[in-house]
Amino acid sequence: MSNNHHAVAAEGGHDHGTLTTKxxxxxxxxxxxxxxxxxxxxxxxxxxxxxxxxxxVLTIVKSYYIVGYFMHLKYExxxxxxxxxxxxxxxxxxxxxxxxxxxxLSMSPL
Amino acid sequence: xxxxxAPANPSKIWGGGISPFSMxxxxxxxxxxxxxxxxxxxxxxxxxxxxxxxxxxIWPIPGDVFTHFPFIHGHVPLAYVGLMTFILIMSSVTxxxxxxxxxxxxxxxxxKWLGLTIIGGFMFLGSQAWEWFHFIHGSEKGAYVLADGRxxxxxxxEPGVLIFQDHSKVEGAEAQALMETAKKNIxxxxxxxxxxxxxxxFANFFFFITxxxxxxxxxxxxxxxxxxxxxxxxxxxxKKDYELVEKVGLYWHFVDLVWVFVFTFFYLV
Numbered sequence: 108m109s110n111n112h113h114a115v116a117a118e119g120g121h122d123h124g125t126l127t128t129k130x131x132x133x134x135x136x137x138x139x140x141x142x143x144x145x146x147x148x149x150x151x152x153x154x155x156x157x158x159x160x161x162x163x164v165l166t167i168v169k170s171y172y173i174v175g176y177f178m179h180l181k182y183e184x185x186x187x188x189x190x191x192x193x194x195x196x197x198x199x200x201x202x203x204x205x206x207x208x209x210x211x212l213s214m215s216p217l
Numbered sequence: 218x219x220x221x222x223a224p225a226n227p228s229k230i231w232g233g234g235i236s237p238f239s240m241x242x243x244x245x246x247x248x249x250x251x252x253x254x255x256x257x258x259x260x261x262x263x264x265x266x267x268x269x270x271x272x273x274x275i276w277p278i279p280g281d282v283f284t285h286f287p288f289i290h291g292h293v294p295l296a297y298v299g300l301m302t303f304i305l306i307m308s309s310v311t312x313x314x315x316x317x318x319x320x321x322x323x324x325x326x327x328x329k330w331l332g333l334t335i336i337g338g339f340m341f342l343g344s345q346a347w348e349w350f351h352f353i354h355g356s357e358k359g360a361y362v363l364a365d366g367r368x369x370x371x372x373x374x375e376p377g378v379l380i381f382q383d384h385s386k387v388e389g390a391e392a393q394a395l396m397e398t399a400k401k402n403i404x405x406x407x408x409x410x411x412x413x414x415x416x417x418x419f420a421n422f423f424f425f426i427t428x429x430x431x432x433x434x435x436x437x438x439x440x441x442x443x444x445x446x447x448x449x450x451x452x453x454x455x456k457k458d459y460e461l462v463e464k465v466g467l468y469w470h471f472v473d474l475v476w477v478f479v480f481t482f483f484y485l486v
Contacts, residue, residue: 128317135310139303142480146299149280149485159486166481170474177313177470187238191248198259205263209270 125182134176141165247464251471254433258475261429262482265422275368275382277414279484285351291374298484301344302476305434308337309473316466319459324448327462331445334469338438345431352423355405360412362401368415369395382415423483430479433472440465 145165148158175181180188238245269276284292311333318326358371361379369379369387378388379395387395396402403412411420444465453459 126313126317128314131310131313131317135306138306142299142302142306145481145485146295149295162481162485166477169477173309173470173474173477177309177473178467183240184238187240187245187248190238191252194252195255198256198263201259201263202266205267206270209267210273212271213273 126176126179130176134172137172138169141169241460243460243464244467247467251467254471255475258426258429258478261422261426262478265426265482268418268422272416272418275415277419279486281370282352282413283348283484287347295484297344297348298480301341301348302480304337304341304344305473305476308334308341309470311337312466312469316459316463319453319462322454322457322459324451324454327448327453327459328445331441331448331462335438335441335445338434338441338469341434342431342438345427345434349424349427352420353405353407355403355412359402359404361396361399362403362415363395364398364400366400370412426479426483430472430475433475437465437469437472440468 145162148161153161180191280294283298284294286293286297311330315327315330315334318330356371357373358376360368360370362368367381369381372378372380375388377392378386379392380386403410405412406420406423408421408424409417411417413419444461447453447461448459453461
């Protein structure tokens with residue numbers, strides 16, 4: 108029975124005990140480390156394209172830690188997590204069409 | 218055993234009677250507001266990306282624009298925004314610690330961490346004011362619109378050198394002659410022209426996106442101060458509930474999250 112309770116809490120109940128001060132500081136060091144790494148590689152001779160994709164991936168990593176741990180979404184109920192995250196498919200689609208059209212326009216004469 | 222089976226796992230099966238998200242209305246509506254606000258910021262940043270791709274040949278490189286750092290003469294690109302990012306992440310940590318203390322109904326600790334968060338917010342706003350001042354003020358020599366309509370920047374560290382949009386350089390007497398016959402000398406930035414590139418869009422997006430974010434930070438600081446006063450007066454102790462801190466905490470982390478994206482798409486990429 109007690110095992111069962113633990114499983115529920117870990118799976119997405121609202122057990123606030125799972126977020127400890129130790130974990131909060133660990134997330135802080137991860138965020139700081141990633142930011143310093145980004146600034147550090149910005150002026151190396153790594154090709155621009157690779158840099159750009161690295162920055163975008165690292166930004167998503169950072170937002171995972173902020174939303175998941177600081178905003179506590181990782182510990183909320185699973186249906187709620189999807190309710191919040193799914194609408195952002197529309198944003199991904201908008202990024203795709205806007206950048207595609209922007210590039211196409213820049214290649215055509217005015 | 219069988220009688221235990223149904224209520225043992227309420228988060229899995231929803232049969233009515235309890236909240237399916239096991240969350241209060243107040244917190245859920247803060248989340249829904251934040252999703253809509255995230256859409257607003259996404260639209261702004263996507264509009265920026267669209268225009269940047271559209272005018273990719275004349276768009277300024279952010280690493281050449283944001284090079285100032287207090288008390289340091291010379292170019293220190295990205296260091297200042299890196300510092301601003303650090304300040305905001307730090308204030309986000311103090312905010313989580315305030316929320317954490319709230320769960321333990323520890324009024325003193327909430328006041329301490331929330332107070333530090335407010336200080337961090339003011340430090341960020343001050344940094345942003347400094348950044349805007351330098352962006353508006355610009356460099357010593359500014360940029361030139363030459364007689365033939367070409368656009369050329371100058372660099373305070375390389376006096377007498379003109380830098381064109383394709384990064385080619387002209388110096389010496391030739392540059393001097395071009396500067397003297399130039400149509401216009403642009404200093405700093407405003408909504409119609411700026412010395413960083415031959416398009417007003419760059420400065421417009423800078424003012425609008427960082428301004429909109431800065432206004433969010435300002436609102437967050439005001440909300441934090443209101444909650445600080447309520448906690449100080451014992452409002453949350455009487456209710457035995459510190460969810461108010463959690464709600465402003467969500468907003469504050471969101472503001473931090475937006476800055477992470479602005480930092481990447483405005484300053485890094």
